[in-house]
Amino acid sequence: xxxxxxxxxxxxxxxxxxIGGPDRLDAVxxxxxxxxxxxxxxxxxxxLRAAVARLIAWRRTPVATxxxxxxxxxxxxxxxxxxxxxAVAERLADLGEVxxxxxxxxxxxxxxxxxxxxxxxRPDEVVLLPLYPQYSTTTTRSALTDWAAAARAAGxxxxxxxxxxxxxxxxxxxxxxxxxxxxxxxxxxxxxxxAHGLPLSIVQAGDPYPDQVxxxxxxxxxxxxxxxxxxxxxxxxxxxxxxxxxxxxxxxVKQAGRDGVGLVLVPIAFVSEHSExxxxxxxxxxxxxxxxxxxxxxxVPTVGVHPAYVAGLAAQVRQALGAGPLxxxx
Numbered sequence: 001x002x003x004x005x006x007x008x009x010x011x012x013x014x015x016x017x018x019i020g021g022p023d024r025l026d027a028v029x030x031x032x033x034x035x036x037x038x039x040x041x042x043x044x045x046x047x048l049r050a051a052v053a054r055l056i057a058w059r060r061t062p063v064a065t066x067x068x069x070x071x072x073x074x075x076x077x078x079x080x081x082x083x084x085x086x087a088v089a090e091r092l093a094d095l096g097e098v099x100x101x102x103x104x105x106x107x108x109x110x111x112x113x114x115x116x117x118x119x120x121x122r123p124d125e126v127v128l129l130p131l132y133p134q135y136s137t138t139t140t141r142s143a144l145t146d147w148a149a150a151a152r153a154a155g156x157x158x159x160x161x162x163x164x165x166x167x168x169x170x171x172x173x174x175x176x177x178x179x180x181x182x183x184x185x186x187x188x189x190x191x192x193x194x195a196h197g198l199p200l201s202i203v204q205a206g207d208p209y210p211d212q213v214x215x216x217x218x219x220x221x222x223x224x225x226x227x228x229x230x231x232x233x234x235x236x237x238x239x240x241x242x243x244x245x246x247x248x249x250x251x252x253v254k255q256a257g258r259d260g261v262g263l264v265l266v267p268i269a270f271v272s273e274h275s276e277x278x279x280x281x282x283x284x285x286x287x288x289x290x291x292x293x294x295x296x297x298x299x300v301p302t303v304g305v306h307p308a309y310v311a312g313l314a315a316q317v318r319q320a321l322g323a324g325p326l327x328x329x330x
Contacts, residue, residue: 012321013099016081018104021274028064038105042056075107091314095321129317134215163320179306183298189296193268194266217268249285264299265300
């Protein structure tokens with residue numbers, strides 16, 4: 001009897017989309033220029049936007065360089081994103097040969113590099129997984145638009161599906177609740193959800209991000225089930241002189257000192273550790289808390305590769321692969 005012919009396995013490219021971060025100190029300036037050159041971030045005509053991007057990057061590079069120096073001269077986000085990609089791919093092995101790829105928005109590996117690598121791997125299907133729990137035009141839409149252009153330029157023609165933002169995904173919410181329970185002090189505290197801010201002009205243009213952040217926070221509070229929980233939402237990381245979402249995280253930290261209550265900070269919009277958590281929250285805001293007389297200051301870690309979060313991502317990928325007709329990435 002002739003040997004059985006093996007059944008072909010589907011080749012699925014799982015592309016994780018993230019913001020990225022400089023991989024060395026002399027990359028900080030170029031990273032910032034790329035960030036502020038994004039038309040979703042600085043909404044000005046192209047020539048003016050380029051000039052503004054150069055100016056803001058020039059002003060912020062010295063401060064940002066010192067921030068990354070405290071992180072060992074590089075952002076840790078790339079390694080963590082790869083870990084998340086492999087963890088999700090492992091849970092999808094029954095679907096075929098699932099291989100993770102990483103495309104960063106503002107630093108290597110850029111979408112153009114990754115699209116070429118995906119094309120050369122010759123997948124049967126591509127699934128885009130933006131690692132932003134809440135949708136924003138400045139993050140999710142920017143990343144998907146960038147990927148779509150890169151895929152066209154690379155000649156990547158494999159059918160592509162996109163995992164939609166899921167601010168109340170059960171895996172994400174369960175992970176947040178468990179991490180908070182682990183950190184929760186016996187005598188209680190104020191729970192402060194902190195998310196990256198946005199200029200009000202972008203929100204007023206219809207960006208759903210703040211509403212989705214609130215949806216995430218409310219779902220976590222419901223999952224915790226702590227009676228009479230004192231909780232708030234605030235926004236951090238303001239980078240331009242425009243009016244931004246309020247309340248400001250730093251002001252809420254100071255308010256906790258005036259109120260004489262301890263704080264448990266939850267980075268509700270970040271899924272991996274990077275400068276906004278490891279430096280802004282852990283170092284800068286901790287110093288603000290100490291100066292303000294906050295009785296206790298606890299920062300909950302990001303969801304990372306927590307099994308429940310990874311399982312939630314894998315479930316979202318499965319749904320995207322089986323949910324209706326294929327659609328464009330952006």
